[in-house]
Amino acid sequence: MLKHIFKRLLLLIPTLFGVITLVFFMIALAPGDPARVMLGERANAQQLEQLREELGLDKPLIQQYGLYLSRIVRLDLGKSITSGQQIKDEISERFPATIELAIWAMIFASTIGIIVGVTSARKRNSWIDYTAMGGSLVGVSMPVFWLGLVLIMIFSVWLDLLPTGGRMNVRYYFQPITNFYILDGIILWIREGNSQYLVSAFQHLILPTIALGTIPLAIIARTTRSSMLEVLQQDYIKTARSAGIKERRVVFRYALKNALLPVITIIGLQFGLLLSGAILTETVFSWPGIGKWIYVAIGARDYPAVQGGIIFISVFFVLINLVVDILYSVINPKIRMQ
Amino acid sequence: MSEGKHTGDDVLVSIENLNFNFNIQRGIVKAVRDLSVTIKKGETLTLVGESGCGKSVTAHAINQLNPMPPGVVESGKIYFRDKDLLTLPKSQIEALRGTQISMIFQEPMTALNPVFTIGSQIADVYRTHQRISKKEALAKAVELLDLVKIPSPDERIHNYPHQLSGGMRQRAMIAMALASPEPGLMIADEPTTALDVTIQAQILDLLNDLKKTVGMSILLITHDMGVVSEMADRVVVMYAGRKVEEADVFSLFEEPKHPYTLGLLNSLPSNPKYRGAKRLEAIDGTVPDLLTIGEGCPFANRCGFVKDKCLKEFPEETKISDDHFVWCHHLQQQEGRV
Numbered sequence: 001m002l003k004h005i006f007k008r009l010l011l012l013i014p015t016l017f018g019v020i021t022l023v024f025f026m027i028a029l030a031p032g033d034p035a036r037v038m039l040g041e042r043a044n045a046q047q048l049e050q051l052r053e054e055l056g057l058d059k060p061l062i063q064q065y066g067l068y069l070s071r072i073v074r075l076d077l078g079k080s081i082t083s084g085q086q087i088k089d090e091i092s093e094r095f096p097a098t099i100e101l102a103i104w105a106m107i108f109a110s111t112i113g114i115i116v117g118v119t120s121a122r123k124r125n126s127w128i129d130y131t132a133m134g135g136s137l138v139g140v141s142m143p144v145f146w147l148g149l150v151l152i153m154i155f156s157v158w159l160d161l162l163p164t165g166g167r168m169n170v171r172y173y174f175q176p177i178t179n180f181y182i183l184d185g186i187i188l189w190i191r192e193g194n195s196q197y198l199v200s201a202f203q204h205l206i207l208p209t210i211a212l213g214t215i216p217l218a219i220i221a222r223t224t225r226s227s228m229l230e231v232l233q234q235d236y237i238k239t240a241r242s243a244g245i246k247e248r249r250v251v252f253r254y255a256l257k258n259a260l261l262p263v264i265t266i267i268g269l270q271f272g273l274l275l276s277g278a279i280l281t282e283t284v285f286s287w288p289g290i291g292k293w294i295y296v297a298i299g300a301r302d303y304p305a306v307q308g309g310i311i312f313i314s315v316f317f318v319l320i321n322l323v324v325d326i327l328y329s330v331i332n333p334k335i336r337m338q
Numbered sequence: 339m340s341e342g343k344h345t346g347d348d349v350l351v352s353i354e355n356l357n358f359n360f361n362i363q364r365g366i367v368k369a370v371r372d373l374s375v376t377i378k379k380g381e382t383l384t385l386v387g388e389s390g391c392g393k394s395v396t397a398h399a400i401n402q403l404n405p406m407p408p409g410v411v412e413s414g415k416i417y418f419r420d421k422d423l424l425t426l427p428k429s430q431i432e433a434l435r436g437t438q439i440s441m442i443f444q445e446p447m448t449a450l451n452p453v454f455t456i457g458s459q460i461a462d463v464y465r466t467h468q469r470i471s472k473k474e475a476l477a478k479a480v481e482l483l484d485l486v487k488i489p490s491p492d493e494r495i496h497n498y499p500h501q502l503s504g505g506m507r508q509r510a511m512i513a514m515a516l517a518s519p520e521p522g523l524m525i526a527d528e529p530t531t532a533l534d535v536t537i538q539a540q541i542l543d544l545l546n547d548l549k550k551t552v553g554m555s556i557l558l559i560t561h562d563m564g565v566v567s568e569m570a571d572r573v574v575v576m577y578a579g580r581k582v583e584e585a586d587v588f589s590l591f592e593e594p595k596h597p598y599t600l601g602l603l604n605s606l607p608s609n610p611k612y613r614g615a616k617r618l619e620a621i622d623g624t625v626p627d628l629l630t631i632g633e634g635c636p637f638a639n640r641c642g643f644v645k646d647k648c649l650k651e652f653p654e655e656t657k658i659s660d661d662h663f664v665w666c667h668h669l670q671q672q673e674g675r676v
Contacts, residue, residue, distance in 0.1 A: 235448040242403055242443075242525075243463040243514060244436025257453045331453060333498040 004329060008322050019314040024068055027303055028061060037301035038081055055081075077308035082300045087308035091290060095312065096179035097167060098282070098289035102274045104182075104205055105213035110267055113217045114256075117224025117263075121232060122251060132221065139218030148211040148284035155207060162207055165286035169200040181205075208285045212278060216270035223266045227259040234258070261332055268324030272317035349417075350523060350555050351377040351400060356414035358395055361407065367628045369395045371579045372652075373414070377523065382549060382556040384566050384587075386602070387576035390625060393559045396576075397525045400557070401439045402431050419522065437467045440515035444528040446507035450499040456483070456510045457495025463517040482513040485551075486544060505537035512544065521554040528560055542568050563606050567591060572661070575599050578626055578636035580652065585662040595656075595664040597641045635667065643668040 035051040036043070052058045056067060071078060077087040116136070120129040156164040167181050168174050174197055177184045182205070185198030231237065232255055240254045241247070279291035286292075290309055297305035329335040358370035370392040377383045385393040398404040400416055400423065416423040418439065423431065435441075443449040451459055460482060461475035470478075476495060483491030486509040499507055508529065515524055526545065530538040542565065549556055558569055566573055566587065573590045575583040575598065583596040594600050601621040623640035635641070638648040645667060653667045 235443055235445055236451040238403060239441075239443060239449045239511070239514070240451065242401055242435055242441035243466070243517070244432055244434070245462065245466050246432060249466075254451055254454075258451070333453060333455075334500055 001329075005326060008325055012318055012322065015318055016315060019318070020069070020072055020311055021065075023307055023310050023314070024065055027307055028064070034081065034301050034303050072311070077311070078304040080297070080305045081302045082297070082305070087305055090293065090305070091308060091312050093179070094288060094290045094293050097181075097287060098275065098278050098291055100180045100182065101205065101208055101212060101281070101287060101289060102271065102278060104209045105274055106216065106267065106271050108209050109213040109216035109220055109270070113220030114224050114260075114263065116217075116221040118228055118251065118256065118259075120221070120225040121228035124229065129225075133225065136218035136221045139214045140222075142214060143280075144211055144215065145280045145284050147214055148207070148281055151207045151211055152284070163204050165204075165284075167201065167204050167288065168197065169204075172197060172200060208281050208287055211284070212274055212281045216267075216274065219270060220263060220266060224259060224263050227262050228255060231255045231259040257331060261328065264324055264327050264331070268321055268327075271320050275313050275316060348378045349376050350379045350419065351375075351557070352415075352417040353396070353400070354415045354417070356396070356399060356416065357412035358392070358399055358404070358414075359410050359412050361410055365629045368631060369409075369579055369628060370399070373576075373579075373581050375574055375581070375584075377555050377557055379555055380549070380553060381571040382546075382558055382569050384558040384560055384570040384573050385576055386560060386563070386566055386573055388561055388625065390578075390628070391576045392579040393576050394527055397441075397527060397557055397559055400523070400525065401435050401441060403441075433467075436463050436515075437518045438520060438522040439525065440518060440521060440523070441525040441527065442508070442511050442515050442529050444531050446504055446511055446532065447499075449511055450507055450514075452499055455496055455498055456502070460495070460510070460514050460517050463514055467518060478517070479513070482516055483510065485516065485548075486510070486513045488513070504533055505540065508533060508537075508541055509544065512541075512548070516548065516552065521552050523555050523557060525557045526559065529558070530565060531560075531562070538565075539568075545569065563602060564608065575602070578631060579628060580636055581665065582635075582637065583664045583666075585658075585664075589659065589662045593658075593662075595658060595662070595669055596637075596666050597643055597668065598637045601640075635665075641668075 033048075034055065035048045035057060039047055039051060049058070056064055059067070075088070077091070079085065080087050080090060083090065116132045120132045123129050152164050155162045163169070174184075177187055181201035182198065185195075185201045188197045189195045232251075237250060237255055240250045245254065275291070278287075278289060279295050281287065282289045282292035283295055290312065294306060294309040294313075296302075297309060353373060353375045356370055356373045357368070360367040360369055373392070373396060375383070375385075375396070385396060387393050395404060395409075399411065400418065402423070411424055414424075418434070421434075423434075426434075450456070454462075457476050457479045460479035461472060464470060464475040464478050465472070479495050480491045483494055488494050488506060488509050494502070494506075494510075499510075502510060512529075515521075524545075529545070530541050533541060545556060545558075546569065548554070556569070558565070560566060570587040572586050573584070574581055575590075575596065577598050583590070583594070583599050585594075590599065591603070594603055598621070601619075604619050605621065607618060621640055626636055626639060632649070633651055634649040635652055638644045641648065647667050653665045653670055656664050656666065656670050658664060
């Protein structure tokens with residue numbers, strides 16, 4: 001098992017190299033001159049030349065690429081053009097917000113998606129099945145930003161139940177500890193006996209979680225259903241029933257563990273997509289995460305920031321796929337042996 | 339088959355006038371018609387016939403593993419140890435499965451759950467029916483694997499199905515079927531069809547041994563006359579949902595009466611008359627469609643002795659001896675003349 005994980009980790013290196021290279025050239029080939037964007041229309045040729053030199057943009061592309069690689073290897077993502085801060089710092093400040101949202105969205109999507117999928121499969125062709133599958137079709141079809149706006153309209157504007165955006169009630173004097181606010185809320189509750197931070201963090205999470213989690217939920221539900229239907233037809237399910245295993249156990253142990261294999265792959269892929277979907281959700285809900293940060297950076301042609309952000313998300317995506325692979329081999333003994 | 343035979347001391351299972359249909363979109367498939375069969379304690383009864391003749395449906399009607407719907411018991415009764423199975427609540431049927439009625443299947447490749455070890459699957463059956471610890475159940479699993487002659491069973495319990503050979507898997511499945519406190523009936527649905535010939539003989543020997551040591555009855559479903567001669571005490575020959583002949587195994591092979599049984603035995607390659615011959619004799623024609631089948635003898639369209647009467651009504655029982663019955667107009671006439 002450890003050997004398997006180690007092998008997968010080694011395989012990450014070429015993948016990451018590919019991602020980093022791709023990101024560099026995509027941005028280098030994008031139209032627009034960063035120096036011009038930064039200095040504005042009225043900058044003269046000399047000023048532009050000077051800035052290009054500072055940024056290393058005057059060198060040949062291959063040389064730029066070499067410099068860029070050598071910086072990445074030293075884990076130096078450079079400075080943001082707009083804020084002048086280290087990109088590493090900016091990311092580490094914002095990434096927990098994105099991760100927290102993505103994790104909750106995924107928990108929401110996986111638990112409900114799997115339950116709905118299993119129920120649909122068991123009650124195949126009943127009104128429950130039709131409602132669930134119809135609903136999931138609607139879920140997949142809804143654009144994230146639109147769903148976010150509708151949720152805000154209903155729950156924040158009309159019903160006035162939940163906040164419209166942000167991560168924490170701004171009136172609280174709140175000092176983040178880990179930058180994962182739910183975790184911070186729990187720590188502060190234990191330490192100070194005050195649950196208001198936890199409650200507020202939770203309230204702020206509900207709508208973005210639903211907005212971000214709905215599409216994965218729908219996809220997971222549909223995948224679970226079809227996988228479950230296939231598994232329930234298998235001979236070993238008949239064997240389990242003929243041995244007198246209770247129906248509930250047959251479904252939730254014998255069938256589900258087999259049916260989860262494709263679902264886990266989907267969950268992993270969706271988790272990665274959530275990080276990019278987060279750009280829209282974070283913008284709608286003013287969520288101070290990396291998605292919104294990249295969105296602003298793209299608008300400002302802050303190339304180092306965009307590069308850094310994309311590389312960071314890609315690394316994360318690749319790592320999640322590694323986790324999925326490992327989970328897969330935990331569930332499927334055949335893979336473990338190979 | 340007189341009424342109330344199920345009350346006899348030596349009778350374990352009594353199926354009385356069973357009619358089993360599948361209601362599908364295109365109409366009603368009459369899978370089993372007016373079938374009466376008894377299985378005595380400690381005997382092996384074989385159901386013989388070609389694919390689709392209703393033998394598996396009959397067997398699955400006992401432990402109620404037929405998919406319902408579309409399956410419907412149109413009429414008839416099934417008694418097991420004097421319990422009327424068709425009126426028992428689902429929970430009691432589940433309790434009977436694996437304890438008193440167990441089952442082994444044709445495909446050992448697919449009949450064991452791929453994501454659990456052999457040991458845990460067998461142990462789970464134990465723990466479903468008895469209050470014992472996991473450790474005790476695993477110890478019992480080792481005992482069972484030993485009983486079915488799997489070498490080094492204490493290591494094998496940690497294996498997954500794909501790590502075992504086909505014959506081993508079938509043994510493991512038999513062990514699973516034996517994981518019950520009071521085995522009464524083992525339904526073996528073509529247990530050797532998927533195995534090669536040498537393994538086939540070993541598995542049949544094993545089943546015969548177990549029948550004696552455990553003292554159970556076996557309902558063996560097969561289309562292989564070789565297996566019948568090896569295993570059976572009594573034989574029921576089925577054709578297109580009907581019982582056409584019933585006899586002890588010696589009478590059946592010595593003096594088969596029904597034209598269909600004759601055809602079956604005639605087409606055996608081991609039949610002495612084929613010595614040196616190049617071609618096997620086959621029964622002309624095909625099995626009638628169970629959707630459109632009429633009231634007459636189902637074999638009429640393929641029978642060399644067919645008469646008008648055969649097409650109109652199904653024959654009454656003709657008694658050849660105390661252990662030999664046949665349902666055929668042609669024979670009725672013959673016997674009448676004698």
